[in-house]
């Protein structure tokens with residue numbers, strides 16, 4: 340007998356309809372957030388073609404366009420009053436003029452010219468033209484930490500000098516490779532600068548020298564940018580850098596020091612053996628340095644969208660989702676894909692937008708894909724200072740930055756209990772009921788030496804008295820490296836964290852009142868007056 344196709348088909352359909360019908364709208368929303376969809380989006384955002392999403396770059400603008408287009412397709416409305424999904428942040432871009440940027444070595448009557456970006460690269464920012472000259476001093480590793488028994492600078496007068504030092508590429512088991520000393524090593528230029536040096540020239544590691552010579556790469560010549568207008572939430576205490584920092588190739592270093600290349604190699608070998616390389620003063624040698632810049636205007640964009648709440652009154656208040664979609668760009672042949680940082684949070688928000696189509700809360704929900712986080716949280720600072728909706732109406736901000744690595748059952752929460760106990764209570768209740776991650780508060784202390792409290796986009800919201808939390812899976816050995824790529828992503832964990840954020844937002848969005856500001860004695864109202872509060 341032939342099976343009755345119509346009948347079996349009907350049964351399947353019926354059981355499907357029943358099982359579908361049994362699910363709440365919220366369950367359907369949660370289940371719409373899938374590892375598979377997250378991967379589809381991240382395949383685009385973290386691809387090599389985006390060249391690391393530097394600020395500003397055409398690739399970052401295309402990423403912004405991709406996000407806005409999908410946000411629209413998921414039913415989110417533009418947040419800007421002119422009907423745009425893009426909040427424009429004006430920038431000034433400083434480009435080094437190659438023809439006039441150079442270093443000269445003057446030895447008696449002899450002058451040697453070195454050029455950018457072939458022989459040397461400029462480190463850090465250059466906001467204006469610079470001219471400096473000084474006698475050369477070589478200081479080995481240039482590290483001064485008498486308490487660790489290592490001092491390359493003891494008794495040296497660095498005032499007005501051009502200081503040459505070696506890159507600290509040290510072997511794994513080197514005595515200076517403790518996390519504590521690594522932190523001090525990162526600061527060695529600042530220490531030398533504070534002793535009055537005019538310029539610091541760092542001789543690149545052997546590994547980089549080989550990369551340059553074998554692959555024909557030059558130093559990074561990507562133009563630098565800065566904000567066109569100062570922001571109130573930016574700390575003005577940052578000390579003005581008066582010295583120049585540059586990196587130099589081995590041939591240039593050998594010329595400056597007046598030694599053969601082999602001797603320079605020996606110096607690096609000594610460092611690798613754990614030995615100090617002694618300083619030497621080169622009073623007969625002067626460096627004459629000039630940097631010439633050109634300025635132009637540019638802009639970057641926060642992508643901003645929203646979906647209206649379901650309650651007539653509560654929809655005038657907001658829950659916010661935030662992430663940053665910029666990263667570090669590319670240099671010397673390396674693309675910094677930033678799959679975890681922060682492709683992960685970026686695409687999580689696309690899934691959140693899709694989930695809200697199934698079920699959304701009483702309050703309205705705002706989505707901000709921040710720009711220029713890697714430059715110093717510019718996008719989030721700009722957003723709170725130029726928000727198209729009143730910050731007083733923002734109940735909370737949920738920040739996602741790096742949410743797809745490390746132990747699958749482990750998640751850091753940063754700042755969940757700093758302004759409102761409600762936020763932390765809600766997160767824990769959601770976790771206990773649905774998610775069952777091990778929540779870790781190790782990094783939430785503003786005094787923690789790694790400073791995570793200040794290092795992502797939740798912080799400007801906190802400065803404005805808006806309870807905000809950073810969902811964070813922690814750093815890995817790939818943090819800010821070219822190896823932060825999609826093949827290392829744990830999509831199951833990302834799905835879990837994204838569902839966690841969705842459910843948390845639903846509770847905050849449906850709560851009869853906005854989250855209460857009850858944790859910090861000085862922050863009892865939302866608004867920019869809280870900027871005065873010091874966290875350190």
Ligand SMILES: [Zn+2]
Nearest residue numbers: 680681740741
């Ligand atoms: Zn990040």
